[in-house]
Amino acid sequence: MRLLAILIWVVLIAAGCTLATSTPVSVPRSQHLYVTDGASPSTIFVYDLPVTPTSSPSVTLLTGGHGAGNPCFDNAGHMYVPMTNDGNLEVFDLPLTSSSIPAFTINAPSPNDCHFDATGNMYVSNNPASVHPYAAPVQAGSLAGTAITDQVSGPFGLWTDPSGNVFVCDETYLTEYGSLGSGNSLLAKFGTVQGSANRGLALGIDGNLYVPNGTAKNQIDVYTPPFSNSSTRNAAKTITVQPLTATNFLTFVAFDRGNALYVGVTDNSLTNNHIYVFPPPYTSPTVNMDTGVTHVYGVAIGP
Numbered sequence: 001m002r003l004l005a006i007l008i009w010v011v012l013i014a015a016g017c018t019l020a021t022s023t024p025v026s027v028p029r030s031q032h033l034y035v036t037d038g039a040s041p042s043t044i045f046v047y048d049l050p051v052t053p054t055s056s057p058s059v060t061l062l063t064g065g066h067g068a069g070n071p072c073f074d075n076a077g078h079m080y081v082p083m084t085n086d087g088n089l090e091v092f093d094l095p096l097t098s099s100s101i102p103a104f105t106i107n108a109p110s111p112n113d114c115h116f117d118a119t120g121n122m123y124v125s126n127n128p129a130s131v132h133p134y135a136a137p138v139q140a141g142s143l144a145g146t147a148i149t150d151q152v153s154g155p156f157g158l159w160t161d162p163s164g165n166v167f168v169c170d171e172t173y174l175t176e177y178g179s180l181g182s183g184n185s186l187l188a189k190f191g192t193v194q195g196s197a198n199r200g201l202a203l204g205i206d207g208n209l210y211v212p213n214g215t216a217k218n219q220i221d222v223y224t225p226p227f228s229n230s231s232t233r234n235a236a237k238t239i240t241v242q243p244l245t246a247t248n249f250l251t252f253v254a255f256d257r258g259n260a261l262y263v264g265v266t267d268n269s270l271t272n273n274h275i276y277v278f279p280p281p282y283t284s285p286t287v288n289m290d291t292g293v294t295h296v297y298g299v300a301i302g303p
Helices: 002-022
Strands: 032-037 043-048 059-062 078-083 088-093 104-107 111-116 122-126 130-134 158-160 166-169 174-177 186-190 209-212 219-223 249-255 261-266 274-278 287-290 299-302
Touching (some): 088 111, 111 158
Parallel strands (some): 249 299
Antiparallel strands (some): 032 043, 122 130, 158 166, 166 174
């Protein structure tokens, strides 16, 4: 009996060990900061998070593309980089290395920014006056669907909400459109943007819309939902980014998994290009990273 009890005890321990080691563990994917320099040819810089004022890129890739815009990422391990001067998006496998080459390209006229909605549809803003949807699954050979043109003028940044609605930063205002399934019809036109300084915009986890260079340069205006033709910025939430020079303006913005806000700043020279990081509630930056000779244009958070 004693021997039987010992055998049962050993079997139970072994079973417990087996159960413990076979239980799947969810490991969150790491995130990185991607910065594009839109020179010709263009460069992509990858920074490990968290960044500090003295961070250096872990990867520097000189691409064959020209006029790199703001990158976006699908759920299949790809990064899409709009190449404005080439009329296409270069698509790279991740992780990126200094010798990466495009896995494939997608045609798009003068693309500036791209973004995927929750169901895998991709939207691309194109100069001078259109936004093109690419239906899921986006892959080599994907073609644009019916262009969004209603009230689109000089579009740069764009974003989608969990319902698939599309937000676009135009030259002088903001527009919102329904989802691809509903025909991308115009839902609202509102707000103010500083002309040719219009660049990126992003929705925060709080559902608010963050718009750089809104009513003033070096300022991020915040719009709270629900959005309509009469929406105005919430002045109490305005984020001020101290100018480095009189000609400074903000480029693209992005949020990481911890809801920190990343803001690109440039004066179109190679001397004043910074990334500011604002933690919630976005009252002041905790990081001012001088990128040196990197011309900060696209600013994105991805795998």
